[in-house]
Amino acid sequence: MKILGIIPARYDSTRFPGKPLIDLAGKSMIQRVYEQAKKASSLADVVVATDDERIFKAVKKFKGNVIMTLPSHKSGTDRCAEVSKKMIGFDAIINIQGDEPLIDPKQINLLANCFNDISTELATLVKKIETDEELFNQNTPKVIINKNSEAIYFSRQVIPFIKGVSTDQLLKTHIFYKHIGIYGYRTTTLGIISKLKLGNLEQSEQLEQLRWIENGYTVKVALTKKESLAIDVPADVNKVLEALKK
Template identity: 40%
Template structure:
């Protein structure tokens, strides 16, 4: 069984251009993600998938493995599908290039269902929401699952609605495991109405009756979408150093 770790990294983020190369205590953000991914023993290889020569140059400088991909991809999952076409494996693990705090243990949690079951197309992580601000933050997708732990729906709105009883709320943690055929099928499908409305690419799998297995984790991460998020990450890392 071959498992490939892939870190999609594009330069032209609308909210934060050049984000993968953003400096965090003297090191680019993408290097933190790559170093964490390299600690996952189950990976046969880790690749940064980029469309920009500036990121490729930094990868070369730091000895980080990478693959050049098209500049035309609408989503990170489309970029993953191109990697699947070029590099054959059984499973592809997407580690977001803008989550420098994601730990090897969290990544490994997404791999557990591979051992116990084959009844999925995609595996995704989720964490219970403890901060009320996360619940109303539209940049954080929320998820509801069925009794088998499979995703029913993802939304940027708080779901489910607490009409009679306040439920537990869960947010998506952006580590994914894809089967190769699921990735290739994703790339062949048009964006559906719900995906376009919510702008959450994993909905394409649900709209096409594919199974997304959710795994709960208890360690949170911070996605860097803005310069303010970057400062939060810097402060967390500074505090961690003080505790050592």
């Protein structure tokens, strides 16, 4: 099994423009993500996929692999699909979030292991929800899993609905899972799903993975206990800097 790690990175983030190039204790965020990904033993290679010349030059400066992609892509999945056509010979692709500078290489390996099962088309990670804040945060997608460790549905709302239980007792009566935003695709499947049209479920929830489920694809799920630490807005930077000191 030959797996390629791709880190989609764009400069024009709505909430935090230029964040791939912010300085985090002497290294850019994209460099830290890249270096963490390179530690994953499951990956045969790692490449940054960007549509911005500034990011391209920054990756070249620290001698990383980088490839320019079209500026028209609407998602990291689309960007990964373009790269997979240019870098052939890989059985699967891992889409690594470019805003998680402390990503654990073991999480990448955990996701990659899903493809040891030849029936796996798509894969992602989930984590048990520990707090009410996470449970009721609409920016934290929740996921329901079947007995085969496959995602049934993703939602920004609390799922499943627990009848007859007050909201402050939900975590005491049921195990809820949140989605960790790292994806794996079998290369042949990636080429197909990148051509799928926007569906009703994705349009309603604004969650890309619902497009795959709505079209009948199975998303394999692996459970992680590791908490991810992403930089979504400038206020998140200090959290990462504090973590880097530990």
